[in-house]
Amino acid sequence: MPIPPRASVRSLVKFVEHTGQETVIKLENVSKIYKGEHMALRDATVEIEKGEFVFLVGPSGSGKSTFLRLLNREETAEKGKIYVAGKDIAALPGYKVPYLRRNIGSVFQDFKLLPNKTVAENVAFALEAIGRPKSVIREAVPQILELVGLGRKEGSMPDELSGGEQQRVSIARAFVNRPLILLADEPTGNLDPATSVGIMKLLDRINRTGTTVVMATHDRGIVDTMRRRVIELDRGSVVRDQARGVYE
Amino acid sequence: MAIRLDYVLKETGSNLVRNLTLTLASLLTVAIALAFVAVSFLIGTGINQSFLGLRSDVQMFVYMNPGATADQIDSVNKSLESNPQVESVKFLDKDKTYAEFKRLFADQPDFVESINPEELPQSFRVKPTSTDADVVSAVGTEFENMTGVYRVEYAEEYARQVQKSLSTLNSWVRLFGVALIFVSVLLIFNTIRTAVFARRREIEVMRLVGASNWFIRLPFMTEGMVQGLLGALAAAGLTWGFDALWKRNFVNQVSFELLNQIKWTGGDLWKAVIMILVVGAVTGAVGSGIAVGRYLRV
Numbered sequence: 001m002p003i004p005p006r007a008s009v010r011s012l013v014k015f016v017e018h019t020g021q022e023t024v025i026k027l028e029n030v031s032k033i034y035k036g037e038h039m040a041l042r043d044a045t046v047e048i049e050k051g052e053f054v055f056l057v058g059p060s061g062s063g064k065s066t067f068l069r070l071l072n073r074e075e076t077a078e079k080g081k082i083y084v085a086g087k088d089i090a091a092l093p094g095y096k097v098p099y100l101r102r103n104i105g106s107v108f109q110d111f112k113l114l115p116n117k118t119v120a121e122n123v124a125f126a127l128e129a130i131g132r133p134k135s136v137i138r139e140a141v142p143q144i145l146e147l148v149g150l151g152r153k154e155g156s157m158p159d160e161l162s163g164g165e166q167q168r169v170s171i172a173r174a175f176v177n178r179p180l181i182l183l184a185d186e187p188t189g190n191l192d193p194a195t196s197v198g199i200m201k202l203l204d205r206i207n208r209t210g211t212t213v214v215m216a217t218h219d220r221g222i223v224d225t226m227r228r229r230v231i232e233l234d235r236g237s238v239v240r241d242q243a244r245g246v247y248e
Numbered sequence: 249m250a251i252r253l254d255y256v257l258k259e260t261g262s263n264l265v266r267n268l269t270l271t272l273a274s275l276l277t278v279a280i281a282l283a284f285v286a287v288s289f290l291i292g293t294g295i296n297q298s299f300l301g302l303r304s305d306v307q308m309f310v311y312m313n314p315g316a317t318a319d320q321i322d323s324v325n326k327s328l329e330s331n332p333q334v335e336s337v338k339f340l341d342k343d344k345t346y347a348e349f350k351r352l353f354a355d356q357p358d359f360v361e362s363i364n365p366e367e368l369p370q371s372f373r374v375k376p377t378s379t380d381a382d383v384v385s386a387v388g389t390e391f392e393n394m395t396g397v398y399r400v401e402y403a404e405e406y407a408r409q410v411q412k413s414l415s416t417l418n419s420w421v422r423l424f425g426v427a428l429i430f431v432s433v434l435l436i437f438n439t440i441r442t443a444v445f446a447r448r449r450e451i452e453v454m455r456l457v458g459a460s461n462w463f464i465r466l467p468f469m470t471e472g473m474v475q476g477l478l479g480a481l482a483a484a485g486l487t488w489g490f491d492a493l494w495k496r497n498f499v500n501q502v503s504f505e506l507l508n509q510i511k512w513t514g515g516d517l518w519k520a521v522i523m524i525l526v527v528g529a530v531t532g533a534v535g536s537g538i539a540v541g542r543y544l545r546v
Contacts, residue, residue, distance in 0.1 A: 072456075094461075095460065095461070098455075098458040098460045098461070099458065100458070101455070101456060101457065101458035102457070102458035103458075104458075106456050112449065112452065112456070114449065125453065125454075125457075126453075126457040128255055129453075129454045129458070129459035129463060129464075130457060130458050130459055130463075131255075131463065174457075177457070177458075
């Protein structure tokens with residue numbers, strides 16, 4: 001179901017109430033060209049609805065990371081339109097981009113934790129950085145740490161944690177603000193299979209709260225086990241879009 | 249969105265303390281550079297003030313006959329004042345002439361005693377609009393033949409040369425001062441850039457979670473401002489010490505004929521200090537803002 005471009009959130013909500021569905025991410029013929037020649041994304045058209053769990057698969061350099069980076073406007077597309085929550089994000093003025101990012105949590109292969117802050121401080125930092133009052137932070141941080149299973153590690157430094165625990169902290173940081181969308185770029189890329197399962201369970205749990213999860217991955221086992229929607233990219237083109245799909 | 253003050257202060261404080269060695273190192277370099285700026289400003293002012301008198305000094309003396317009448321004096325005065333080549337005129341009557349005479353020959357009381365004040369010629373001290381020797385003598389000859397004029401004398405050529413080289417020296421000192429301001433700005437900027445680079449990861453995370461650009465910038469800017477201010481304060485201390493040393497060792501010490509002429513007032517010292525405080529604070533804040541900007545591209 002197409003969404004009128006630049007729909008305001010309110011009309012979007014009405015629209016959703018009407019249809020019972022909500023497209024939170026929409027790419028229309030999007031191309032991303034690096035340095036004038038390399039096409040990282042080629043005429044991609046994708047629609048993702050609220051609450052979906054989507055795997056982005058494909059070989060290295062197929063455009064998975066670019067896909068994710070376009071969504072929170074780390075990059076801008078040369079061609080096509082990208083709508084997030086009904087808004088044409090290319091039309092956002094620079095000062096509004098932070099507000100877009102508040103609706104999008106990001107998780108990375110290398111965690112991107114701040115090494116000189118404790119677990120709790122790392123998570124609190126995400127709330128401080130968007131100007132949340134202290135009282136909110138005091139309440140939200142222990143809650144989210146409990147949710148990701150790190151209730152007892154709040155005073156630890158990142159380098160005292162295992163890789164899986166560090167990724168949990170980074171997921172807590174991405175989710176503490178209850179974003180609409182969670183983008184995960186190879187979140188299990190640095191983790192062993194057993195730890196990865198734990199992380200996937202956590203992401204699944206977050207997905208069940210209604211958060212749309214888009215995860216780029218190389219991990220065949222995970223994709224085949226979860227049986228969620230799979231979008232396969234090859235040299236920038238969407239070559240497969242399959243509900244309840246497998247890696248290959 | 250309101251930016252919480254306590255957050256900014258906490259970040260500023262913890263970052264300054266966390267990078268203590270870097271902070272101290274940059275503080276010192278900034279302090280030294282800014283102290284040089286202040287000192288060159290003071291010396292420049294000193295040169296300017298001490299020789300401003302000399303430079304703008306009388307280039308020409310019109311001596312009246314001892315017996316010149318009030319009318320004669322008045323008419324010379326009028327024609328001097330109406331001459332377009334003349335910038336200013338000062339008349340020294342008998343009392344003033346005698347006072348100056350006594351001052352000049354204070355070390356020869358016998359000579360002073362032997363002079364009758366009535367015999368001293370009254371004079372006009374004339375400052376022509378140009379210091380060019382030809383212009384000055386052209387003006388002078390006009391008055392040589394007026395009634396009541398005894399003779400016209402000109403400031404000596406060598407005095408003019410001294411003035412000229414001193415004003416050249418003064419421009420060099422000022423230029424040096426400006427160059428040092430530039431150096432201080434670069435130093436502060438570079439230090440901050442290092443600090444920002446060390447924290448690029450933090451900035452990256454802040455951007456990812458949706459912190460606004462000003463929210464990211466502000467703690468860096470206050471940090472830069474505090475650093476610049478602290479450096480400038482240390483520089484102010486150094487300048488103050490220089491001021492005290494200079495006054496003790498050179499000013500009014502007969503043995504330093506040229507140096508003892510270079511002096512400045514307490515007001516000039518304050519001006520110099522305020523100048524470097526402002527330079528420090530502003531470049532600190534603005535420099536940080538620019539340095540962070542590199543990592544804020546959207």
